[in-house]
Amino acid sequence: MSLLQVSELSFCYEGSFDNIFEEMSFSVDTDWKLGFIGRNGKGKTTFLNLLLGKYDYQGSITTDKVFDYFPYQIDKKDLELTVDELAERWKPGVESWRIVCEINSLGVDPEILYRPIKTLSHGERTKAMLAVLFSGDNEFLLIDEPTNHLDKGGREVIKNYLNSKKGFILVSHDRDLLDAVADHMLVMNRESIEVVNGNFSSWWENKQKADAFAIAENEKHMKEIGKLKVAADRAGRWAEKSENTKIGFDPVKEHDRSISTRAYIGAKTKKMQSRVKNFEKRIDREIEEKEGLLNDIEKVDDLKLMPLTHHKKCLVECRDFSLRYSDSSNTILSDITFQLMQGDILFLNGENGCGKSSLIKAILNSVHADDSLNIVTEGRLETASGLVISYINQNTSHLAGSLKDYAKKEGLDYSLFLTLLRKLDMSRIQFEKNMEEYSEGQKKKVLIAASLLTQAHLYIWDEPLNYIDVFSRMQIEKLIETYKTTMIVVEHDVRFREKLATKVLDL
Numbered sequence: 001m002s003l004l005q006v007s008e009l010s011f012c013y014e015g016s017f018d019n020i021f022e023e024m025s026f027s028v029d030t031d032w033k034l035g036f037i038g039r040n041g042k043g044k045t046t047f048l049n050l051l052l053g054k055y056d057y058q059g060s061i062t063t064d065k066v067f068d069y070f071p072y073q074i075d076k077k078d079l080e081l082t083v084d085e086l087a088e089r090w091k092p093g094v095e096s097w098r099i100v101c102e103i104n105s106l107g108v109d110p111e112i113l114y115r116p117i118k119t120l121s122h123g124e125r126t127k128a129m130l131a132v133l134f135s136g137d138n139e140f141l142l143i144d145e146p147t148n149h150l151d152k153g154g155r156e157v158i159k160n161y162l163n164s165k166k167g168f169i170l171v172s173h174d175r176d177l178l179d180a181v182a183d184h185m186l187v188m189n190r191e192s193i194e195v196v197n198g199n200f201s202s203w204w205e206n207k208q209k210a211d212a213f214a215i216a217e218n219e220k221h222m223k224e225i226g227k228l229k230v231a232a233d234r235a236g237r238w239a240e241k242s243e244n245t246k247i248g249f250d251p252v253k254e255h256d257r258s259i260s261t262r263a264y265i266g267a268k269t270k271k272m273q274s275r276v277k278n279f280e281k282r283i284d285r286e287i288e289e290k291e292g293l294l295n296d297i298e299k300v301d302d303l304k305l306m307p308l309t310h311h312k313k314c315l316v317e318c319r320d321f322s323l324r325y326s327d328s329s330n331t332i333l334s335d336i337t338f339q340l341m342q343g344d345i346l347f348l349n350g351e352n353g354c355g356k357s358s359l360i361k362a363i364l365n366s367v368h369a370d371d372s373l374n375i376v377t378e379g380r381l382e383t384a385s386g387l388v389i390s391y392i393n394q395n396t397s398h399l400a401g402s403l404k405d406y407a408k409k410e411g412l413d414y415s416l417f418l419t420l421l422r423k424l425d426m427s428r429i430q431f432e433k434n435m436e437e438y439s440e441g442q443k444k445k446v447l448i449a450a451s452l453l454t455q456a457h458l459y460i461w462d463e464p465l466n467y468i469d470v471f472s473r474m475q476i477e478k479l480i481e482t483y484k485t486t487m488i489v490v491e492h493d494v495r496f497r498e499k500l501a502t503k504v505l506d507l
Contacts, residue, residue, distance in 0.1 A: 002030045002064055004051075004140060009059035011043075011050060018429050020046050023059070026195050028186065030065050030140045033162070035178040035200060036171045038188030039425050040441030040469045044171045048142045065140040065167075070133050071126070079118035083128040086117070087135075094135050102131035106161050123154040123352060130158070134165060141168040147177055148466045149394075151351045152492055173441075173470050175200050176494040200470070305483040309342070310457045312384040315486060316340035316363060321379035323355065323362055332358045336379075338505050340458075345480065345487045347497050350507035356490045357394070359507070360460055363488070364391060390456035394463045396443040399435040406435065406446070412453050420449040424472050441467035448476065460488045465496060 005027040012019045020043040028034055038044050050057055051067050072090045087094050100110045106127045112120060113128060120128065126146060133141055143162075147155045155177065162170065162181045169186065172178055178185075178200035185203045187194050196203050321336040333355040340346055348356040362375055366383045399406070403421075407414040418431060424445045435443060444467050451459060465473055477499050480487065491497060497504070 004028050004030055004063040004065065005061070007060045007062075009050070009057060009061065011046065011055065011057040013055075018427075021057075024193050025059075026186070026193055028184065028195055030063060031166050032184045033166055033182050034169045034184050034186050035182030036169050036186045036188075037173070037178070037200070037470055039190075039471060040445065040467070041427065041430065041439055042188045044188065045144055045439070048144060048169070048171065051142060063140065064138075066136070066138055067142055068133055068136060068139050069142045070129055070144060070146060072129050072132070074117060074125075080116050082116060083113045083120075083132065087113075087132050090129075090132050091136055094132060098135040099131050102134050103128065105164070106131060107157055121352065122149050123151070126150065126154070126158070130161065139167070142171075143168050144171045145173075145467065146170075147172065147174050147492070149352070149463070150492065152349065152494070153351055155492060155494075173465070173468060173473065174493060175470060175473075305452055305479055305485055306455045307459070307483060307485040308388055308455050308457045310384055310387065313341055314339055315342060315384045315387060315458055316488075317380065317382045319380040321362075321377065321381050323358055323375060323377050326374040326376050333507065336505075336507070338503070340486065340488065340503075342457075342486050343484050344502050345485075345489065345500050346503045346505060347501040348488065348490045348507060349497075349504050354507040356507060357462055360391075360462055360488065360490070363460070364389065384457070387458060388456045390451045390454040390459045392447050392451050392459075392461040392464045394466070396440060396447065399438070399443050399446060401434055401436075403431055403435065403446070406450075410450050410454075412450060416453060417449060420452060421445060424449060424475065425469075439467070441469060444468050445472065452479075458486050458488065462490045463492070464489070465491055465493050 007025050009021050009024040010019060011021045036044055046055075048069060049055060051061060052069055068091060072086070074086075078086060084096065084099075087096070087099060099113060103110050103113060108124065108127050108131075112124050113131075117125065130143075130146065133143070146158055146162075150158065155174070159177050159180045162168070162177075170178070170181060180199075182199045183197070185196050185198065185200065187196065187203065196206070198206075317339050318336050321333065322331055323333040323336075324331045336359065338346070348359065350356060358375075362377060362381060363383060365375060366381055367387050367389055403417065404414055406412075407417045421431070422428070426442060426445060430438065430442060435446060438446070444464065448461075448464055448468075451461070451464075465476075468476075473493065473496060477496060480500050489497075489500075
């Protein structure tokens with residue numbers, strides 16, 4: 001058995017306001033299949049980079065294993081090269097026959113190893129990189145979001161492949177993948193880190209029970225503290241009142257009292273003051289026992305959506321609809337028929353490249369004509385007149401500058417915008433930064449918050465959950481369930497689709 005031991009690890013980016021890690025300690029077996037989760041911005045990718053030795057840190061990280069990281073870096077100049085040519089740079093000393101064996105295990109023709117990178121699809125690149133990654137010896141592998149942008153078929157292949165392997169850390173927000181693959185979980189809680197046996201669902205079930213117990217204990221302590229404070233206040237007021245009567249008295253009204261009564265009153269007052277001190281000590285003990293109980297509670301705060309109601313029941317109708325681009329003779333979509341009624345949540349399902357995003361573009365173009373799209377259509381595509389759409393694109397590269405400027409540009413209430421981002425667990429420190437400094441998950445939260453604040457009849461979200469943490473996904477699920485808003489969604493998260501879809505259109 002070989003261990004990865006992390007002891008008293010502390011790290012902060014130069015010039016940053018906050019520590020990413022502070023005296024973090026844990027150990028894991030390097031034969032485990034370790035799922036790694038935490039809120040966006042908690043430092044999962046940063047931790048992997050620390051293991052790779054990219055940054056200086058305080059504390060210690062020890063193991064006899066070698067680390068390797070997915071995904072490998074591809075520069076612009078690499079696009080003309082093949083995976084076979086890049087493999088030696090990615091993993092020095094790797095043997096080609098081992099890569100071929102691994103690529104066969106992924107169900108892919110080895111010929112992709114000898115094609116230029118630029119000709120490979122996203123899924124082919126992912127599989128080729130994983131084949132190189134698992135071709136070494138004595139390694140503990142660091143795998144960062146391997147299923148982002150992959151369709152259902154691609155995710156199934158990666159899931160089955162990783163399930164047959166061991167000795168890796170898997171950073172993922174895909175609950176289906178974590179349940180199928182992980183045998184242990186490394187969890188970055190709000191204030192602590194824990195290593196537990198089992199997959200995501202078993203951890204989450206135990207987490208909910210632990211949170212419920214902590215909340216109940218907290219309430220019990222709060223009630224006890226309240227009772228003690230009332231008793232201490234009552235005893236304190238009695239002692240003060242009694243102390244004030246020690247000196248001076250009215251012989252007419254208080255005929256049963258003499259100067260010798262003063263010692264008796266003083267003794268009773270002292271006894272009562274002692275009781276007050278005992279109450280205060282008990283209060284301190286209760287507060288100390290309560291302290292930290294709620295530190296790691298994952299509060300999935302309710303979000304609010306402000307959909308508009310349209311006067312028509314049917315918002316989008318396609319009948320025998322076909323689509324191609326004017327610069328190509330290839331038909332992207334053909335004979336598509338469906339109706340989107342108010343309250344429907346339609347998931348577009350299909351392999352990458354099957355035309356999901358093209359159909360969304362055609363619907364948007366039907367509402368806001370854009371000749372630059374060069375779309376040629378046949379058949380019927382109708383949208384309700386005056387339809388207001390809130391749209392989330394896959395792309396986050398346009399996000400730059402401050403949140404305040406972005407809110408102004410998009411016509412959003414800035415204070416509500418920040419409140420919503422806080423509910424999605426973005427820290428106030430992030431509000432001071434420019435969006436270029438955000439992680440991909442934080443950028444996606446900006447787009448989702450902007451969409452939620454937009455009053456619309458129809459919400460169209462194209463792969464909104466890439467890089468979004470598990471807890472925020474559950475918040476968004478709850479939101480959509482509550483408001484029954486009308487949506488068209490492209491999303492490969494199986495659990496998300498199973499939870500919300502009222503209709504699925506297979507393309």
